[in-house]
Amino acid sequence: MPNITVLLVEDDPAILRMVQYLLTDEGMTVVTARNGLEGLRCFYAARPDLVILDLMMPELDGWETCQRIRELADVPILMLTARGQDEDMVRGLSTGADDYMVKPFSPEVLVARIQALLRRTGWAKEAATPVVFSDERLQIDLEARRVTVAGKPIRLTATEFQLLAYLVANAGRVLTFRQILENVWGWEYQDDTQFARLYTWRLRQKLEQDPKNPNYILTEYGVGYRFEKPVRAN
Numbered sequence: 001m002p003n004i005t006v007l008l009v010e011d012d013p014a015i016l017r018m019v020q021y022l023l024t025d026e027g028m029t030v031v032t033a034r035n036g037l038e039g040l041r042c043f044y045a046a047r048p049d050l051v052i053l054d055l056m057m058p059e060l061d062g063w064e065t066c067q068r069i070r071e072l073a074d075v076p077i078l079m080l081t082a083r084g085q086d087e088d089m090v091r092g093l094s095t096g097a098d099d100y101m102v103k104p105f106s107p108e109v110l111v112a113r114i115q116a117l118l119r120r121t122g123w124a125k126e127a128a129t130p131v132v133f134s135d136e137r138l139q140i141d142l143e144a145r146r147v148t149v150a151g152k153p154i155r156l157t158a159t160e161f162q163l164l165a166y167l168v169a170n171a172g173r174v175l176t177f178r179q180i181l182e183n184v185w186g187w188e189y190q191d192d193t194q195f196a197r198l199y200t201w202r203l204r205q206k207l208e209q210d211p212k213n214p215n216y217i218l219t220e221y222g223v224g225y226r227f228e229k230p231v232r233a234n
Helices: 013-025 036-046 062-072 086-094 107-126 158-169 177-185 193-207
Strands: 005-009 029-033 050-054 077-081 099-102 138-141 146-149 152-154 217-220 224-227
Touching: 005 013, 005 036, 013 029, 013 107, 029 036, 036 050, 036 062, 050 062, 050 107, 062 077, 077 107, 099 107, 107 158, 107 177, 138 158, 146 193, 158 177, 158 193, 158 224, 177 193, 177 224, 193 217, 193 224
Parallel strands: 005 029, 005 050, 050 077, 077 099
Antiparallel strands: 138 146, 146 152, 217 224
């Protein structure tokens, strides 16, 4: 993967060296930082194509570092964490992460996840479809990569946007978890239904008037999801 610059923010020297070597061997340029504050300085200087971010760090933890980066750019962010609890994953999504991996991890799986993340964020940037959905509450413009709810712009991560775009492009169709995972995340994620559930939950928090009783992104229990235009009463 030439011409890709990765910012790696990791306070464990052994993991930092291993990941740096691994990605350099894949042809990427790797900029490293040992804590969140240093990572932010490197982000300003390097403007990387991808950020790999440890969660538990001195100076500034991964959650706050992710949030600050997300305020500046839509660069894809992969979180590395030794904590695999659902609440930590949800918190990571809430601060703007696109993906996460739990330590310890396989080097081959890390490279595959990075490749998949770069593929799907590249797809989102290259999407050149005109407005595909608009009603009195929600407007989605794939070409401009803009989503507004009740007239207010909504910021989505690259992965959130691609998931929404895939659902809207197939409006009215039931999409299985496997279809969603393969088309949005890549074949490497085809069995990780947790990703589809968590990111759908996050989209509902941003788009639905009542996320617990959604009007747009509906659940087909045990199967997957479908996007529907709400039926308005006359």
